Amino acid sequence: MLTELRISDLGVIAEAVLEPGPGFTAVTGETGAGKTMVVTGLSLLLGARADAGLIRRGASRCLVEGSWTLAADEAAELADLGAETDNGELLVGRVISPSRSRALLGGVSVPVVKASEVVTAWATIHGQSEQVRLGTPERQREVLDRFAGTDHAALLARHEQAFTKRRQAASELAALTGAARERARELDLLRFGLDEIASVDPQPDEDVVLAGQAQRLQAVDDLRLAAHAAVMALSGDAEAWDDAPNALGLVAAARKSVDAAVVDDPSLGPVGARLADAAVLLADVAADLASYLDRLEADPARLEWIAERRSALQGLLRKYGASVSEVLAWAAEAAQRSGGLAATDDRIADLQAEVAALDDELAASAAAITKGRAAAGVELAALVRDELSALAMPHARLEFALAPVAIGAHGADQVTIMFTANAGAAPAPLSKAASGGELSRVRLALEVVLASGATGQTFVFDEVDAGIGGAVALEIGRRLARLAEHAQVIVVTHLAQVAAFADTHYVVAKATDGQVTTSGIVAVEGAERLDELARMMAGLEGSANAHAHAAELLAAAAR
Structure with a gap:
């Protein structure tokens, strides 16, 4: 309050x-x-x-x-x-x-x-604008629904929620159905790409590994000459008849000279030890190079296979990425996307079933809403007619007409208040049949009835x-x-x-x-109120007759 x-x-x-x-x-x-x-x-x-x-x-x-x-x-x-x-x-x-x-x-x-x-x-405010609103089907529907009670209001709320869900589902269904051709075309392209990649079956970083192997096999003769020259420089050629100098022989000669000088100068002992270590290291390197040289063989068949494999990979790189890693990433994304596109058909079927179920639910709730409105309309019209009779409109008739319309958020009815103020006249829509004064009394009668239970x-x-x-x-x-x-x-x-x-x-x-x-x-109270009522009735604040009439009016109102 x-x-x-x-x-x-x-x-x-x-x-x-x-x-x-x-x-x-x-x-x-x-x-x-x-x-x-x-x-x-x-x-x-x-x-x-x-x-x-x-x-x-x-x-x-x-x-x-x-x-x-x-x-x-x-x-x-x-x-x-x-x-x-x-x-x-x-x-x-x-x-x-x-x-x-x-x-x-x-x-x-x-x-x-x-x-x-x-x-x-x-709070609710009723003014001249409300009289205009009362002439609209929307406001007339609201008046009838308001009178129909809490169970009817709960039914309306459930119907509106179902209608909203149905509208959303239908919108999604239309979007998916309308894009079916584009979706099918994209799915075919994705599946073709996935099948092409699967037939080659590239492995992670395979392009980098094969490039290194190809380069090694193509340069085998140059690698053999380089390894042989390195071995000769380190340890010489055991089958050669000449005594060409080599690293191991020179280090051995240096070590021998230092070992001889250690007798006269013990401080050279560490140098001799380091020369011994150098000799061991050089011998290990020479052995590794000799082993590498023994393993180094030309393999034309392997080189040909690598060339064919790299050609197959290159075909994928031209379409799906600059490297095998990018090709594999594209395949993963394409598999996920194609799975989603394939699942869209299932989603369409689910949406079709959902829309059909909601249509049935909405038809049932709309029928129940119509039934509730029809019953409430009869009762409300009778109560309003009694009020209008007391408001000096004894012959007034008011009815709530329901016309079927497509199911919407508020049901499947267009509500129209039909009214006539005169006996024998056919009711017509309130907005056309009622004068300003009659519309004021209809609105007041409605409010008195609707508010009878409001506290x-x-x-x-x-x-x-x-x-x-x-x-x-x-x-x-x-x-x-x-x-x-x-x-x-x-x-x-x-x-x-x-x-x-x-x-x-x-x-x-x-x-x-x-x-x-x-x-x-x-x-204002007492005499001041009498003055105001007198002014309102006759425009005479100090008139004894006006005061008498005002007092008589107050007494009548009190009774």
Whole structure:
């Protein structure tokens, strides 16, 4: 429930505080005094679009704050958002400056959308725009679904979820089916490449290994000459008749000379040892080279096989990579991709089955929704007709017509409120058959019926009595009072017959200094309230007759 509404620098209102009671609160005032700024302020708390033109002339910003009493579970939920409450009350604010707009929830700055989600769960505003909306099939469907109850709402939620899943599955299915030809072409290319690579069966780094082997076999004669020359230089030729010098012979001669000199100079001993080591090392190297020379043989057959193998590998390198490693990497990716493409056919079959199952589910839930709407429509129409009869429309007839349409997120019905105000006239769509005053009464009748079981809600009516007067206005006031038995009702009205039923009465009064006009809000009781009701009825605040009529009106409302 809204316990306080504080407005600063909004329109013509400089500073005002409204403290609506738990029942029926009326807001009145002369035309142009700024009554609608109360509704505008509440609209801003509910997420209405910010407009810098709302800022009062001469002010740098405008501020609207509303205090709401919360249930324990609501306070705990808001605490999770970081919003702070004070003794079970939450302060919601909206600040508008020329450059930006921001919302406050329990002292924490939040997106306007988030604050709107919170407040719209508690409050509903009905103005002239709502009358326009009531003429649309969407709003008429929402009214009927709202009356149909919680089980119907749960069915609608399940239907909408299934419809969303069906739309997503159908979209994916269409995309996969539409690309079937391109997918098949790509799969054929991938499989051809994989088969070609598999027939060659390249091994990791095989191209590098074969290149080294080929180079060695092609240079075997040069390698033999180089190894033989190296052996001759190290150890000489045992079969040769000449005594050509060699490394081992020269080192042996040097060692012999040093060993002889050690007798005279022992310091040469280490040099002799190093020469001995050098001789051993040279002998090992000479032996290794001799062994290499013995193994070094030409192998034309092996060289030919290597050439053929390298040619086969080169055919893969031209298509799938600059090296065998890249070819193998391409093959791994292609295998994964082809597996995914092949699995797409299975996915198509799964999606087709899913869409078919969802179609059956949606058909069943849409039929149940239609059945629920038909039953709710009969009951709601009867209750609204009773209300309209009390609002001086005894011959009014209202029906909810259901026309079949393609299954959508909200079922398979187009809901149209059919209405006639006169006996013997055929009902026609509400948007065409009802005048402005009749539409106001239909909307009020609907709200009274729909809110009969609602508790803790706040309903705000702006000019609900437009185009109405006399006895009908009294009945509107009486209906609003009945609505206030279950919910908080705030009404901006210009009719004394409506305001007389209020539990709390506020007046918006304007003042001017000759340059700037400002308005304020004051609560009226007793004689002040009589003055206001007299002004509203006759425009005569001090008239004894007007006061008598106002007192009589209050007494009638009290009865």
